[in-house]
Amino acid sequence: MKVVTVIIPFYNEEGGLRDFYDGLVETLDSLPTYNFEMLFVNDGSSDKGLELIDALSKHDQRVSYIDLSRNYGKEVAMTAGFDYAKGDAVVVIDADLQQPPAVIKEMLHYWEQGFDDVYAIRKERLGESRSKIWFSKTYYRILGKMTMEKVYPDAGDFRLLDRKVVNALASMREQARYTKGLYGWVGFKKKAISYIAQPRKSGITKWSFSKLLKLAVNGLTAYTTVPLRISTYMGVLVSFFGFIYMLIVLFQRIFGLGDVSGYASLMIGILLLGGVQLISLGVIGEYLARVFVESKQRPLYFIENYHTHDETQKQVKKV
Incomplete structure (x- = not known):
């Protein structure tokens, strides 16, 4: 049997x-x-x-x-x-x-x-x-x-x-x-x-909830590399808008079309860019942590x- x-x-x-x-x-x-x-x-x-x-x-x-x-x-x-x-x-x-x-x-x-x-x-x-x-x-x-x-x-x-x-x-x-x-x-x-x-x-x-969250993160990082690609896309997107904004500011400055100074816009740009960088570093850190654990080859x-x-x-x- x-x-x-x-x-x-x-x-x-x-x-x-x-x-x-x-x-x-x-x-x-x-x-x-x-x-x-x-x-x-x-x-x-x-x-x-x-x-x-x-x-x-x-x-x-x-x-x-x-x-x-x-x-x-x-x-x-x-x-x-x-x-x-x-x-x-x-x-x-x-x-x-x-x-x-x-x-x-x-x-x-x-x-x-x-x-x-x-x-x-x-x-x-x-x-x-x-x-x-x-x-x-x-x-x-x-x-x-x-x-x-x-x-x-x-x-x-x-x-x-x-x-x-x-x-x-x-x-x-x-x-x-x-x-x-x-x-x-x-x-x-x-x-x-x-x-x-x-x-x-x-x-x-x-x-x-913490164990379920850990399992979900494991599923995303152990089963797919898409989060890394998303970090890259976010960086490209933010850089693109930053470049467009730079051209607008430069155009206004050259032709005197408006006041280009502004504390609020400066802080928004810094916080947005900093947030994208921290998210990307966190995603990279998750993958690096798994490489670190796997490299030990423990039972x-x-x-x-x-x-x-x-x-x-x-x-x-x-x-």
């Missing part, structure tokens, strides 16, 4: 892990033609979620887990799951029950038909504010116009990936990871399905403990 690994990255989800496990097991038990591995990736949780998973692993041989040495973020936690997944296909799903495990059945159906990346699109997002949904759609609309590859606005990490797609994603080891962009970059045969995103069953979202993560049904081993590092 084919092996399917379900990767579940989690961070401080103790309150809902048991309900998630029960819901996932109900779905997996209804698919007897597959062998499943449930690979939980603990992203440095400070609660007792890992203890719960460890207890479950003693009673369910399908449960494995990776305990990362600290909180690296979901992008890196998923990469660790890709590195250790044993399945012919991999399903990525969150542990907060916003993504219904029952959708996995439909994913497997299309995988059997030959699709390599079956991604789930949220047709409704229950429990989320209108402002958050609007900002998300606007961001992906802007990102889609900046990139040559297709961007999938309502598709997250909830998807099934064939082994060859997993290998392709795992081979890319950049530090500033933006996996939602990498899905489109690696290509392969894709199929969209839809689902209704449910409200969280317990706890609060770990995606604060993406370190592992405290890795447990599977046939093996338990201590890991001190993973590249």
Whole structure:
């Protein structure tokens, strides 16, 4: 039988892990033609979620887990799951029950038909504010116009990936990871399905505004170089208008057509030019910071403990 690994990255989800496990097991038990591995990736949780998973692993041989040495973020936690997944296909799903495990059945159906990346699109997002949904759609609309590859606005990490797609994603080891962009970059045969995103069953979202902003900046700077071009265009535009204004002032001065002095116009010009320069330097700084981080060639993560049904081993590092 084919092996399917379900990767579940989690961070401080103790309150809902048991309900998630029960819901996932109900779905997996209804698919007897597959062998499943449930690979939980603990992203440095400070609660007792890992203890719960460890207890479950003693009673369910399908449960494995990776305990990362600290909180690296979901992008890196998923990469660790890709590195250790044993399945012919991999399903990525969150542990907060916003993504219904029952959708996995439909994913497997299309995988059997030959699709390599079956991604789930949220047709409704229950429990989320209108402002958050609007900002998300606007961001992906802007990102889609900046990139040559297709961007999938309502598709997250909830998807099934064939082994060859997993290998392709795992081979890319950049530090500033933006996996939602990498899905489109690696290509392969894709199929969209839809689902209704449910409200969280317990706890609060770990995606604060600052973390979402950081992820958005990563997407823009790691996935496209358009911001650099925009800085260049802004500089050319400001220089063009500055040159025109210089000709106007020179013409007025030579022919005595008016008073060319003016503190307000001088300050406006200085502030406008200074603002464009600072924005451009900030954009360049973001790219340079990523070059600096990548040049160190550090491992993406370190592992405290890795447990599977046939093996338990201590890991001190993973590249």
